[in-house]
Amino acid sequence: MKKRGPKYNQIIDAAVTVIAENGYHAAQVSKIAKQAGVADGTIYLYFANKDDLLISLFQEKMGEFIKKMEVELKEIKSMEQKLFLLIQSHFQLLAKSEHLAIVTQLELRQANKRLRESIAEVLKPYFLLLHAILREGMEAHTVSADIDIRLASQMIFGSVDETVTNWVINNQKYDLVALAKPLHEMLIYGMKMNKS
Template structure:
């Protein structure tokens, strides 16, 4: 698909899809509902996307790509591994707390998708996992984290923890401040990774 035709319209459709899918669920979100929310004709959607699944994958690629890029830029400026980790957790929680629709789509709706779609989503997440690995490696290099850690398990533990906390926050209808969890989550993760005396 040639998304260079009209980038603002493409972004309009992506943003509309986030809202429609969050409010109606992926399966009940017809392309016509997304088009109406975006303020475009149904046919316009097909100038940018093959089908509804393509919209969902593109939405995740766009939003998660932007998300990863912002976190990468922020943590590059930090030298201390624990501060890098704090920033990663804080930005993860902040981004989703600021966009409830996106949080619902990423935490709930994407989980109900087909195996093929989940594989495409995992491709996007690879960049995030690499970033977590780099933060953990920095902690090991700085003598803050254990040097014999199982990298894959640590990555799954960190991502899984953040993911589950956001999912729980959504399931509880955002009844508490997600961002206030940052320090406690950081402390738990750091305690698990720290060099034992």
């Protein structure tokens, strides 16, 4: 069990800033400690190493988001509205923190195999949320009973993720949250043309 407390959160927030501004490989522990206002050695009271800090950062931020979504999605009845809320909230989370967006979309991708496996573990509850939303759609007959839930979840997550990555690569020059509605509609209704 990880040691928690105000310094833990300070270090996590400092790591987001330092990694976003310097890149993961150039983000020295000493820079993170300075940004957090703690001694270098304090970092190691909470984290085994820089890799552990990166994983913990992602677990913390994604974990908070998933818990929030689990609560908010219970209040919504329709599958379509649930999916829209999830997409919109994902975009809002990253739109309000330029640094977090850079870390999740660019820096986490450069990590080694062990880190990537840990990141996949962190994302499992997100995919479970998508599975549940799609199952509800199948039960309500708003989603085809023939769809492969795992494949559909990967497609939805991939679309959301790629939209955010493009926004980051383009230096956040446009309104990310405004893309939630058109992306949601494309995912729900597809690109099927009306027959004339």
